[in-house]
Amino acid sequence: MLIKKASDIPSSEITPQSAYMNRRSFISGAAALGAGLAALGGEMVKPSEVVRASAKLTTVKSQFSTTEPETPFKDITNYNNFYEFSTDKYGPADLARNFRTRPWKVKVGGAVAQKKTYEVEDLMKLAPLEERIYRMRCVEGWSMVIPWVGFSLSTLINQVQPTSKAKYVKFTTLMDMTQFPGQRSQVLDWPYTEGLRMDEAMHPLTLLTFGLYGETLPNQDGAPVRIVVPWKYGFKSIKSIVSIDFVGSEPATAWNTAAPNEYGFYSNVNPNVDHPRWSQATERRIGEFFKRKTLMFNGYGDQVASLYNGMDLKKYF
Amino acid sequence: MPRRWIVVLKIIVWALCLSPVSWLAWKATHDLLGANPLSEITLSTGHWTLYLLLITLAISPLRKITHLNWLIRFRRLIGLFAFFYGCLHLMTYLWFDKFFDVHEIVKDIYKRPFITAGMTAWLLMFPLALTSTGASIRKLGGKRWQMLHRLIYASAIAGVVHFWWLVKRDLTRPEIMAAILTGLLAFRIVDRFVTLGPSRPALMSSKQAKEVEASGVSPG
Secondary structure, three states, rough: OOOOHHHHOOOHHHOOHHHHHHHHHHHHHHHHHHHHHHHHHHOOHHHHOOOOOOEEEEEEOOOOOOOOOOOHHHHEEEEEEOOOOEEOOOOHHOOOOOOOOOOOOEEEEEEEOEEEEEEHHHHHHHOOOEEEEEEEOOOOOOEEEEEEEEEEHHHHHHHOOOOOOOOOOEEEEEOOOOHHHHHHOOOOOOEEEEEHHHHHHHHOEEEEEEEEEEOOOOHHHHHOEEEEEEEOHHHOOOOOEEEEEEEEEOOOOOHEEEEEEOOOOOOOOOOOOOOOOOOOOEEEEOOOOOOEEHHHHHHOOHHHHHHHHOOOOOOOO | OHHHHHHHHHHHHHHHHHHHHHHHHHHHHHOOOOOOOOHHHHHHHHHHHEEEHHHHHHHHHHHHOOOHHHHHHHHHHHHHHHHHHHHHHHHHHHHHHHHOHHHHHHHHHHHHHHHHHHHHHHHHHHHHHHHOOOHHHHHHOOOHHHHHHHHHHHHHHHHHHHHHOOOOOOHHHHHHHHHHHHHHHHHHHHHHHHHOOOOOOOOOOOOHHHHHHHHHHOOO
């Protein structure tokens, strides 16, 4: 079978979005009907098996990928900390099913020469998509190996040309209580915000992420666009981003605001600095029985340790 | 309540108390415990320890309100199941989390307040389980036995504190448990205050005392 590359497809062959959306609602309607009939027939259909709007992405390999075995897709898409949907890790997979990721705009502003609002489709085309297999270490003490798809955030930053006033980058997640039931509770200060120092944001490992396992991001994993910063605890890798701002001082971030003594601005993975309530020396890799030792900077020390030369990492945790 | 009914109810209570662990075992063997099964087992056994502790503590107030004295016959059974789940919970921690590394465990208990609280809760339950037999009541004498079994209050408080301190952000569940526990303890304080009026009646009728001894239970 001949598989055409994206660039080979003439625009006349591309399905208009309205037709696509109609087809989607037809499919989900049919799926619901099918599920209903199956239930009547006594057959169980798991919600996670219902058809989803995912699209294949063409990727190139990356030198930054680890060769460790990848965590199964089922675990990456059913065990999620995404408080906008639910504080229960098994909740987002279902609750995110109807999350609308198109149309989606990302506003890039603040101290930049080229302020611009991108449609997510255009943002994806800024550079060739790479598959980056990264370790992900959650602050709660578990970890995964995830094949993300995206390109270095620095590509976007270079395009918008930050001015000399830009010292930090602030990211903001969508605020929409109708789609994010979790935003009705006060568990965090919504919308979720995160931040990186300029040099951290420019680091090639920092990934502007659009996909997972070679397809567009599942909704519960932060669709349609998120950041992945593999040497920091998972919560720094903000999901479903709607704005990126270049600012002069350290921005307020969601978890740091919620509990400043427990979650620092930097939140670099560090086995020597415990969470005030639990140890960070070990982690459970999802799928493994024994715990493994947590590595400094989640094993990315060779690439990123120099960013923190001379900094007291106990103080700037 | 006729003896036969008590037997039937006891069988039902046994089955109900064993259902959470059976459900866990079934899910474990059918790969239904999710991405992080060991964490799931730890959480579930912890939750059931607390639920059963609260149910144990609810029996005396319920008996006082409803005058259904036979309720007391279930207190020891449910209390011991609380201890059973507490042991499973402790075991998952010692095994799956620490892999029986004594040095690490001791350090953890010393360093982490929520572990200290959880360990305290279990240690306070331990002597109650040991002295849960009718023979222990006779050996210790009713008064002393009752005093000893008041440790259940401290154990439940430590258990809820343990849960409260470990939760990352969403405190809804520990808050609900704390509210229920406060209610159950407040009932006892108010009840005692009312009962200790000038014309103090006997705390227990001799029939009640017999029932208590027959079932070997902790104090109200």
